[in-house]
């Protein structure tokens with residue numbers, strides 16, 4: 001990996017972060033008159049902990065990662081945007097990503113005026129390592145990967161990801177939003193082996209907390225420090241921090257949901273395969289299924305009439321004719337299948 005000083009934007013390297021009242025004094029006290037807060041309306045009157053100490057402590061234990069390697073954001077969207085802002089000089093630097101993949105990388109890049117060089121996945125939706133590395137130039141700061149990938153649903157081969165981590169001297173961002181549904185292992189336990197690895201995870205999927213907006217980035221403490229310096233001081237509000245602390249005690253619940261959703265996915269896959277207008281059901285390592293049909297728009301509109309909304313991905317690269325079905329509750333999935341059985 002290049003020295004971090006060469007990867008970071010110069011203005012970020014020299015940035016002096018905002019110092020809040022709670023930065024200057026963060027211990028226990030009887031009377032807090034330092035932040036111009038209203039003394040009434042507890043506990044919402046107080047600014048939230050800008051360091052999210054309690055929540056980070058809990059998440060670091062849960063994930064088996066050093067607390068200094070944890071960044072928490074307002075969804076994964078926040079670390080995605082921050083990564084562009086700290087590493088990429090607008091109009092100068094670029095990133096390499098895959099196609100198809102999650103749309104937020106391109107949007108965050110566009111907002112920051114950073115070019116994205118997209119490299120098509122192979123026909124079986126795997127990484128084309130050689131082409132990805134060939135797309136890298138002197139101004140390439142990051143490679144964005146997503147495994148299991150959205151919308152294709154599959155995990156990438158571990159050795160291909162390793163080859164990119166070893167073969168690229170910039171930052172490799174690995175979005176593991178769906179890892180809790182996957183049979184393969186997360187790269188988190190190997191964080192210490194790869195100083196250029198940033199793993200993204202989220203509480204929006206398996207944990208069922210999309211509404212709380214809580215995303216995570218895990219990386220070497222040097223990278224985490226920079227992200228923390230650039231974020232809004234109070235990026236996680238008090239309600240999110242309190243509720244997440246409470247919900248994270250319920251690991252068992254999450255595991256039960258995942259087991260149930262994986263059962264449901266299997267059922268849904270076999271039901272979809274029985275439908276004659278479904279040409280192909282792609283194998284999934286996540287909580288959604290990609291399926292190909294000859295008339296995606298028609299099937300989509302048919303389901304809308306039945307008040308069922310899926311995602312039309314047919315205009316996405318390598319996904320011609322494809323629809324994406326999120327695995328819902330048993331009742332929801334039954335409604336979907338019953339509706340689809342009435343098509344044509």
Ligand SMILES: *Cc1c(COP(=O)(O)O)cnc(C)c1O
Nearest residue numbers: 075076077102150177202204215
């Ligand atoms: C859903 C999803 C996320 C989650 O984003 P949040 O901002 O944490 O809700 C991240 N990455 C991918 C690929 C996703 O599909």
